[in-house]
Amino acid sequence: MTERPLSPHLQIYKWQITMALSILHRATGVALSIGLFVMTWWLMAAAMGPEAYQNFRDIASSPLGLIVLAGWSFALFFHTCSGIRHIVMDMGKLFTIPEIYKGGYTVIIAAVVLTLAFWIAVVGA
Amino acid sequence: MGAPLVKSKKFGLKHPLARARGLGSAHEGLHHWISQRVTAVLLLPLTVWLCWSMVGIAHMDHATFVAWLSQPWNTILMVLTVGTMFYHAVLGNQVVIEDYIHTEGLMIAKMLAMRFVYLIAGIACIYAILKVAL
Ligand code: HEM
Numbered sequence: 001m002t003e004r005p006l007s008p009h010l011q012i013y014k015w016q017i018t019m020a021l022s023i024l025h026r027a028t029g030v031a032l033s034i035g036l037f038v039m040t041w042w043l044m045a046a047a048m049g050p051e052a053y054q055n056f057r058d059i060a061s062s063p064l065g066l067i068v069l070a071g072w073s074f075a076l077f078f079h080t081c082s083g084i085r086h087i088v089m090d091m092g093k094l095f096t097i098p099e100i101y102k103g104g105y106t107v108i109i110a111a112v113v114l115t116l117a118f119w120i121a122v123v124g125a
Numbered sequence: 126m127g128a129p130l131v132k133s134k135k136f137g138l139k140h141p142l143a144r145a146r147g148l149g150s151a152h153e154g155l156h157h158w159i160s161q162r163v164t165a166v167l168l169l170p171l172t173v174w175l176c177w178s179m180v181g182i183a184h185m186d187h188a189t190f191v192a193w194l195s196q197p198w199n200t201i202l203m204v205l206t207v208g209t210m211f212y213h214a215v216l217g218n219q220v221v222i223e224d225y226i227h228t229e230g231l232m233i234a235k236m237l238a239m240r241f242v243y244l245i246a247g248i249a250c251i252y253a254i255l256k257v258a259l
Contacts, residue, residue, distance in 0.1 A: 026221065029214075029217045029218075029221075030217075030218070030221060032210075032214065033214040033217065033218055033243075036210060036211060036214055036243070036246060036247075037246055039207070039210075039250065040246040040249050040250050040253075043207075043249070043250045043253035043254060043257075044249055044250075044253045046187065046190060046191065046194070046253060046257050047252070047253035047254075047256040047257050049187070050186075050187040050188070053186075053187040053190070054186070054187065057186075073176075076172065076176075080168075080169065080172055083165050083168075083169075084169070086165075087162060087165060087166065090162065118176055118179075118180070121180045122179070122180050122183045125180050125181060125183070125184055
């Protein structure tokens with residue numbers, strides 16, 4: 001079909017943390033946006049009264065509900081840490097190759113640690 | 126500031142910024158870019174506050190949650206958090222749609238649908254907060 005030369009396609013590139021983080025920032029941003037509808041459901045349930053609210057709580061604390069909430073909380077922590085890195089880099093900082101790698105791994109580790117800390121706090125409270 | 130005035134046939138004697146403003150396919154890209162970052166910076170403390178509060182909220186029944194949300198600062202911060210999140214989300218989703226949808230008619234349709242849906246959900250959230258709190 002295509003006679004002209006094409007640039008190498010996605011699967012030919014070696015995976016690197018830079019592209020993984022870039023994609024994850026977008027993916028978590030979109031996931032968080034969809035999660036805003038769960039937030040709407042939660043607040044509307046509170047506005048509708050005790051029964052609706054208890055119904056929401058039951059669903060939220062079911063296994064599936066907890067998986068969704070755990071995913072959303074990880075997305076939020078990752079996107080927030082990654083967002084801080086975005087803003088720092090917008091200011092022209094952290095642009096050497098070692099800093100880019102260090103910053104990238106820091107974002108991932110911080111997101112995992114914050115997610116664990118959050119759920120430990122929730123369970124312990 | 127210190128930018129030199131450029132004299133050219135096409136633009137005459139104009140400040141370089143004045144020549145650059147309004148160009149680009151969106152005509153408003155810089156404003157969007159800045160808004161995305163301003164909302165992100167606002168969201169930073171608000172997200173910390175929300176996660177902090179969520180640790181307690183997770184265990185509250187309806188009556189306790191209503192009492193919590195009725196505290197003036199909690200009402201105010203909740204409205205602010207929700208409003209900023211929705212605004213930031215709409216700005217972000219706009220970029221995603223612009224990147225992946227290339228047919229102009231379809232893009233405008235998706236953009237309007239996305240904004241409409243988030244507007245409704247955002248208003249529902251703020252309505253719900255105020256109804257519970259006031
Ligand atoms: C519920 C909360 C949030 C939602 C729904 C959300 C959603 C999004 C979406 C959809 C994008 C567009 C992604 C893209 O263009 O690839 C985005 C971008 C961005 N977000 Fe968020 N976000 C949230 C919270 C935050 C927080 C707390 C920060 C704090 C630093 C943040 C920082 C950023 C930044 C800096 C960008 C721009 C990235 C770029 O231009 O590539 N976001 N967000």
